[in-house]
Amino acid sequence: MGSAMRGQAPSTAPDAATIEALAREALARIPSPFAEHLADVVLIVEEFADDETLDALGIEDPFDLSGVYHGRPIGEKSAFDSGALPDRIHLYRRAILDEWCDTGVPLQELVTHIVVHEVGHHFGLSDDDMHALEDAAG
Known part of the structure; x- marks a missing residue:
């Protein structure tokens, strides 16, 4: 994906x-203390x-x-959630590609x-918190 995509369309x-590989790279760059809570999130x-x-x-x-997050926000979880489905982040490829074409923003970004x-x-x-987190993960 790296330099080959930067030089040519x-x-x-x-x-x-x-898309999944890019998303996993982004998740891997998210700093502590958030990273510790993301190990079980399904992409x-x-x-x-x-x-x-x-x-x-x-x-x-x-x-x-x-994209959409399915699951309970971290502050609403409890010990009784053990039988619940894992939290999931769904990314929608066609909508992402459409936005990519419309904005010209690099796909990784x-x-x-x-x-x-x-x-x-x-x-x-x-x-504001999300912008700071995005700067840290960028």
């Missing part, structure tokens, strides 16, 4: 595995959000949703922004 759109890359997710968020156009935003929801962070 790719001939094909990045696939789900590429899932899909083409688009499903209708149930879009409806729950009041979003009509699937291109408007590039865009994916990092989306992952940090979803992690921010996980920790109940404010927008």
Whole structure:
């Protein structure tokens, strides 16, 4: 992915595995104390959000949703959650690629922004906190 993508435009759109690899790199750069809580978060890359997710968020156009966090915010977890599904970060490839084309932001930077935003929801962070975390993970 590295320098080959910087020098020339790719001939094909990045696939789900590429998006996932970029997202995993972004997660790996998130500093302590957040990193310790992210070990069990499942990362899932899909083409688009499903209708149930879009409806729950009041979003009509699937291109408007590039990522979502599913799970309970860290402050709301308890010892009784042991049987619950693991927390998940869903990334939606087609929406990410659309935003990438529209903004011209490097793909790694865009994916990092989306992952940090979803992690921010996980920790109940404010927008200012998320910007500081994104700077640390960038």
